[in-house]
Amino acid sequence: MVQVPISPSARSSQSIDLRSATPDELRDRLDAIATRIIAGERLDKTEALALTEIEGQENILLLCEAADRVRRECCGNTVDLCSIINVKSGGCSENCSFCSQSAYHPGEGSPIYGLKSADEILEQAKAAEAAGARRFCLVSQGRGPKYNSPKSKEFEQVLETVRRIIAETSIKPCCALGEVTAEQAEALAEAGVTRYNHNLEASENFYPEVVSTHTWGDRVETVKNLKSAGIQACTGGIIGMGESWEDRIDLALSLRDLEVESVPLNLLNPREGTPLGHLPKLDPFDALKAIAIFRLLLPEQIIRYAGGREAVMGELQSFGFKAGINAMLVGHYLTTMGQPPERDRAMLAELGLEGGEAPVPQGDRHGRSR
Numbered sequence: 283m284v285q286v287p288i289s290p291s292a293r294s295s296q297s298i299d300l301r302s303a304t305p306d307e308l309r310d311r312l313d314a315i316a317t318r319i320i321a322g323e324r325l326d327k328t329e330a331l332a333l334t335e336i337e338g339q340e341n342i343l344l345l346c347e348a349a350d351r352v353r354r355e356c357c358g359n360t361v362d363l364c365s366i367i368n369v370k371s372g373g374c375s376e377n378c379s380f381c382s383q384s385a386y387h388p389g390e391g392s393p394i395y396g397l398k399s400a401d402e403i404l405e406q407a408k409a410a411e412a413a414g415a416r417r418f419c420l421v422s423q424g425r426g427p428k429y430n431s432p433k434s435k436e437f438e439q440v441l442e443t444v445r446r447i448i449a450e451t452s453i454k455p456c457c458a459l460g461e462v463t464a465e466q467a468e469a470l471a472e473a474g475v476t477r478y479n480h481n482l483e484a485s486e487n488f489y490p491e492v493v494s495t496h497t498w499g500d501r502v503e504t505v506k507n508l509k510s511a512g513i514q515a516c517t518g519g520i521i522g523m524g525e526s527w528e529d530r531i532d533l534a535l536s537l538r539d540l541e542v543e544s545v546p547l548n549l550l551n552p553r554e555g556t557p558l559g560h561l562p563k564l565d566p567f568d569a570l571k572a573i574a575i576f577r578l579l580l581p582e583q584i585i586r587y588a589g590g591r592e593a594v595m596g597e598l599q600s601f602g603f604k605a606g607i608n609a610m611l612v613g614h615y616l617t618t619m620g621q622p623p624e625r626d627r628a629m630l631a632e633l634g635l636e637g638g639e640a641p642v643p644q645g646d647r648h649g650r651s652r
């Protein structure tokens with residue numbers, strides 16, 4: 283991605299300490315930043331770090347206003363709706379500290395079962411379609427098909443299920459199966475998978491604090507394999523694992539460099555039994571600040587509310603849509619329950635938004651490569 287250089291005068295205006303600005307000054311500065319982003323400029327790390335210094339609920343809401351303007355101008359008012367199913371659960375070989383499906387630290391009440399049949403998955407795909415979801419993601423525990431034993435037929439079974447979903451419903455199947463080789467990415471594309479979820483989860487710097495059985499670089503390689511096969515990358519992370527604001531900015535910038543199309547933002551809902559189970563839930567205003575900064579750094583990407591929307595945001599969950607969110611999971615999450623789809627639809631209607639498929643970043647609206 284080529285970043286449009288920002289003029290020295292514009293840059294120096296960003297070095298002003300945003301913490302000491304009056305509300306009117308802050309609004310003006312944030313409005314000027316939003317205008318530049320809409321015009322095609324991209325913030326650098328120094329500018330993004332300056333935004334993290336904005337404190338206090340009223341000031342964070344001003345930041346959200348700027349992000350909301352960028353979302354409206356760059357993405358429109360359609361909220362991308364998708365649903366997920368855990369096709370294989372629990373007993374995972376990896377040790378991700380946030381996850382209750384790991385065999386290293388099985389979280390309380392996390393079910394364990396092998397790959398579901400195509401019929402079972404299809405039934406849920408139809409239910410998701412009826413609930414208004416446009417995409418349906420088949421999620422499996424495990425490091426990924428790249429490490430399947432030669433005798434395993436599971437990957438072929440998933441491909442067959444994908445073909446049946448395409449033949450028998452109008453919902454678009456996505457997958458989140460873990461690491462894939464370049465050949466497996468091609469096979470997924472041939473079966474009809476157009477989007478694949480593989481999160482970076484955290485910055486490169488923070489990742490070893492939460493996972494040691496594989497590396498951040500392993501995850502990046504899979505994202506590149508998917509993109510090379512023409513599959514959209516649905517690649518985001520988790521906020522609230524003890525990472526710094528700089529880690530959050532680094533994650534967003536890595537996602538921008540990888541040119542991912544969709545960015546799921548999970549807000550850690552600490553699960554009992556996991557190494558991160560003792561952490562306090564994120565403050566909802568810190569979550570809003572993170573969402574808004576992700577939108578300002580990733581103006582055209584689909585930014586998706588994922589796990590933790592209800593548990594962390596509570597009554598403030600609708601504020602996320604006024605802070606830059608333009609997508610959400612409907613129905614249940616992998617190991618926790620979501621709110622009923624009717625309530626989601628009512629919330630969007632109240633906000634003047636509509637559920638559907640959000641536009642996918644197509645590259646440059648301004649003649650830049652992205």
Ligand code: SF4
Nearest residue numbers: 374376378381384423
């Ligand atoms: S996040 Fe995925 S890879 Fe990590 S422990 Fe959970 S199921 Fe396994």
